[in-house]
Amino acid sequence: MGLPRTRQEIVRLLRCHGDMTVRELAAALGLTPMSIRLHLNRLQREGLVTARLERQPVGRPHHRYRLTAAADALFPTNHCALADSLLTALRQQGGPDQVARLCQEALTALAAPYLVQTDRPLTERVQALVRCLQHLGFLLEVQETPADLRLRALNCPFTVVAEHHPELCQAEQALVTQALGAEIDGLTVERPEHRLHGDPCCTYRIRGPAPVPAPA
Template sequence: MSEHSCLDLLDPTRRAILVALKRLHAATVEEIAVHCFLSVGAARQHLQTLAAQGLVSHEPERRGPGRPRHRYLLTPRAEALFPKLHQQALINLLEALAAEPAEVRERVLERLEASTIETYRAAFERESRGSPLRGVVAVFEQAGYMPEVDERAGETRLVLHHCPVAAAAAVDPLLCEAEQNCLAAALKETPLRRVAWRPAGDPVCIYLLEPGDG
């Protein structure tokens, strides 16, 4: 059974709450209720069920005097429900490459990167409809990255709320460089810079799209 089907087997409302927590990273019951169009009471009941299933946990959030509010977040068990891209095979490959000379490892990863770019090139172009960023969002959504375009203060950021190769990237961060190069190839003339990175302890990966000189 795939990870997609595991998540899809959940009650639709509880699945929506897990997806909301994936995007929000941690949230109060009130925030979850707003995000999922639920009453606070209904959201609390669903969270209690998810907690009993081991899919969410909570931590106190103190804001001045009075009882602390709780912020809910996904457990590792819930994280495992989200899609992974053949991670174990990739981990095995990276662990095997670790025993090879650095130039061999880099050459193999460069070929893997080039193959990935070529594989997705047609999809990027098909989904772009005149906007390379639109194409990136569509393809990365299908791949399970849960992308979001955040435009504010005159900046455009691409936020990746999930990483389907997180365990493999922990083995070799060069995989993240390949991801960035794939994005750069898809975005063509738009320079980008990574400003948040999961392996460095950030909750998400974020790329800042920088306007070209022209």
């Protein structure tokens, strides 16, 4: 999980029981309530735990603690295998065109909240594209030269799926091109480096009649 052992145990108990009080956690782990509160405070600051006040018929109210949705990331998932299996089934039933269409629609939907209209200044479109790719899980390195702007993706959140379904990579490049409004400004978007072709990373090279501005 990447958490200290005691906090791992707290998270495990909350996952198993739904919600618990400080006293219940302390009894389960053989620790003092003060120690449990310190760990819970840290988990709350990290956005992994939330609390609600529960009033009792008799006595003082107490807090019950539960995991937030963000804590789901602490547990193993199999999203990539599921996505791979779904696209494989779609390919078998509908062919590669169906896979390409679904990849394009899915990426467009994921990106929509972060992009701006293509009638906005190019600087804003570039900034929005970088934010969008970062939200999708890319670790980006931006390189600006007099000749072009390069976006180097040092990782790829889709590698496991894209290895079997290259349509996902094609949809990604189409998204970059559309998000920039390449046709409006006469931009050329190329991918001279591609992880699936053996390169260390994917790089988008963006060129235009005028220098392409790097995001602030």
